[in-house]
Amino acid sequence: MSTSERSRSKGRPPQPGDIGRRVAHRREQVGLTREQVASRAGVAATYLEHLETRPADVGVETVTALAGPLGTSVRYLLEGGLDLPPGQGTPSLRPVVEELQPWECWARMEPGGVGRVALSTSGGPQVLPVNYRILDGTVLYRTTTRSVAATAVGKQVAFEVDRLDEALGTGWSVLVTGPARQVTEADAVTWFGKHADPRPWVGDGRDTWVRISPEKVTGRVIRSAGTTASDDAP
Template sequence: MGFERNANASDVGRRVTQRRSELGMSRAELAERAGMDPGYVAYMEEQPARLSQEALYHLAHALHTSPDHLLGADTDTPPGSSSTAVPEPGIRTLTTEECLALIDPGGVGRVAFADTADTAPLVLPVNYVLSEDTVVFRTAADGVIARHVPGPMGFEVDRLDSAMSEGWSVLVAGHARRVDGGAELAALREHHSPRPWAGGEREAWVRVEPERVTGRRVGAV
């Protein structure tokens, strides 16, 4: 279920729609869980609407998130810095198949690599897609990432819900190479379009071929 931005909706309505989409929840299901009329949920997502503190709380509870997140008040706060609903969440190791399934939708991740042998690794965000179980992203042809390719590279994606102490993290360790042209690049352009989340020119296509894929999921036992 995709999330489409509605220009008429309020910021709260857009966050509710996005969170509902992430959970695979219909408007009717959200309305039932929040004790609201389905028509009101639809109106709230599509049009600017004033929400009472009580309505905001019920929405957040139904969406397994916090009122601050729906209000956008936590965008400058590191994940996990606030108190959570589960005091001692459990943790388990994910299989390679589970890891790949989690990152399959694409989105924003982080690449990590050592620019020189005597410096700490650089960690930079990229907008990626998963293609044939490999990570693909675009970057500036003359940028620091492109200058490091080919070479070893790590790639990490995580998803955290601070309010419910739930989340997961996937780490891909492998070798990065540039896709310079031919049928491979043509196929990527036809079937994938990793749009840079921060904008700007990104002419170089890079593929990270995994050598090891690991991950963990955190949640209530």
């Protein structure tokens, strides 16, 4: 199901695509109306409104035309500073920080993806990115037997997932703490291996499965005033 389809199923209007968010954010930064930007870029104002408010496929020619009036680069509109550390965007004009309820934290983690495991090692504390999935109320990731991530087994660890919207200056972060254990049940390992999920970005050969059983789940969201926390949910 696409993002727009999920939005309609939840009774919310479709969310704009990444380029649309960056265009709208940059336009507000430079203090231009849609009509002004559209006129200078040679596009229809109705098209610019659609781009800023709904998912849309945008050609490089259109992005190039918009970059000039917005005083930014084509690369920024297309990639949003992909090769820069996160958090380089401009903060929201009216930020609101709220605590997330546990069920809201789980809803944000549920799709899986990339998170970070924080643990103590003989060389000091380390934070490691891992591909993860949620299974039966626990966090599951794959690694190799001799990896640092595998030394989490038998320890209290922290697991963090976040999402930042560089264009809008909003985002959320969820923190899970609890013991990490290796999944050794033969049936479970067979099932996991058959589904190969989560599939590590760094390749196969990672057959050690680690499960984090949460003892505490907390989270926060930074949103713009006038929106709700659910507007920023995946």
